Amino acid sequence: MKPTFDIVVAHDANLGIGINNKLAWHLPEDMSFFKQLTMGDGLEKKYNIVIMGRKTYESIPDAFRPLSNRLNIILTQLGYDEDHEDVRVASSVDEALLQAWKLVQLGEANNIYCIGGKSIYEKMIAYEGCRYLYVTYLDSVYNCDAFFPSYEDMFTLVERSDMKKSKNGMSYQFKLFQSNILT
Numbered sequence: 001m002k003p004t005f006d007i008v009v010a011h012d013a014n015l016g017i018g019i020n021n022k023l024a025w026h027l028p029e030d031m032s033f034f035k036q037l038t039m040g041d042g043l044e045k046k047y048n049i050v051i052m053g054r055k056t057y058e059s060i061p062d063a064f065r066p067l068s069n070r071l072n073i074i075l076t077q078l079g080y081d082e083d084h085e086d087v088r089v090a091s092s093v094d095e096a097l098l099q100a101w102k103l104v105q106l107g108e109a110n111n112i113y114c115i116g117g118k119s120i121y122e123k124m125i126a127y128e129g130c131r132y133l134y135v136t137y138l139d140s141v142y143n144c145d146a147f148f149p150s151y152e153d154m155f156t157l158v159e160r161s162d163m164k165k166s167k168n169g170m171s172y173q174f175k176l177f178q179s180n181i182l183t
């Protein structure tokens with residue numbers, strides 16, 4: 001059985017996802033959604049696993065990294081010195097998925113999430129094991145230098161929330177897309 005995983009992303013109306021190695025917006029409701037989804041409900045004593053590129057890992061403020069109660073797998077070809085029980089390093093997407101999948105099969109981990117950034121989304125969205133995209137859609141165009149790949153031909157919208165208004169005035173919507181391979 002091949003590893004399966006889901007992608008979590010927030011993108012704007014132009015598929016923009018960030019600028020200068022940071023998010024291009026501050027949307028607290030998306031942060032809460034991301035935390036709840038990737039951390040799980042905490043009822044099971046099993047980890048979820050988040051796979052991310054080295055630059056995304058480094059963009060997380062010190063106080064919040066590694067992301068707590070999740071196994072953080074950092075993709076890097078240069079190596080990364082991070083001595084923490086919740087961190088592993090992998091030098092390829094296949095290696096990261098193999099590490100993660102072993103833990104799922106051993107019953108030690110639940111779900112595997114790919115959480116970016118741009119270079120990792122581009123690679124992992126093309127994997128057969130990519131089942132769902134959890135998209136937070138921001139209904140504006142922000143100044144971005146990193147973009148999510150176009151995905152409408154490969155995925156089908158299966159759920160969406162109403163358009164919501166953030167307390168800081170931003171309009172956004174939660175959407176769930178399923179891989180066409182699964183349908």
Ligand SMILES: NC(=O)c1ccc[n+]([C@@H]2O[C@H](COP(=O)([O-])OP(=O)(O)OC[C@H]3O[C@@H](n4cnc5c(N)ncnc54)[C@H](OP(=O)(O)O)[C@@H]3O)[C@@H](O)[C@H]2O)c1
Pocket residue numbers: 008009010011016017018019020021022023024052053054055056057059075076077078079090091092093115116117118119120121123146
């Ligand atoms: N809106 C969102 O939901 C969201 C989520 C996450 C990130 N972002 C944004 O995305 C942007 C960062 O994207 P990015 O593409 O510049 O950086 P990235 O994907 O986070 O990290 C790139 C690094 O990952 C490593 N890497 C990439 N492909 C690899 C592979 N196949 N095998 C092993 N290692 C690999 C390399 O690290 P080494 O150089 O160490 O070899 C590479 O420099 C930022 O603006 C960030 O804010 C947005």
